[in-house]
Amino acid sequence: MQVLFKPRHPGAAELRELTERRVRFVLRRLGARVPRAEVQMWDENGPRGGVDKRCQVALHAEGAGAVVVTSVASDWRAALNDALARAARFLLRQWRRGTDTRRMRQRLPEPA
Secondary structure: OEEEEEEOOOOOHHHHHHHHHHHHHHOOOOOOOOOEEEEEEEEOOHHHOOOOEEEEEEEEEOOOEEEEEEEEEOOHHHHHHHHHHHHHHHHHHHHHHHHHHHHHHHHOOOOO
């Protein structure tokens, strides 16, 4: 899996190694279906503080297209973990729905 990290804040640049490790860990079961992940981090209002650390995760997945999830938290790590968890849940739900609906169509009789 290719992980692209694009920090848009100097404080986020220090998290490159952590980000790549977390992406690979969270998406380890989905690695074959997600060939590329892009992570962007930025601070909404600069040095003023507050809940303003934003993390955007874009997963380019087979069968689901591009999935983009954004999370805002008070620190970088929390924003990253939340965005990755939401993206993984979304992809799993999409793939399950695809298989479930196909199974349902096979079981249901054709309308007369």
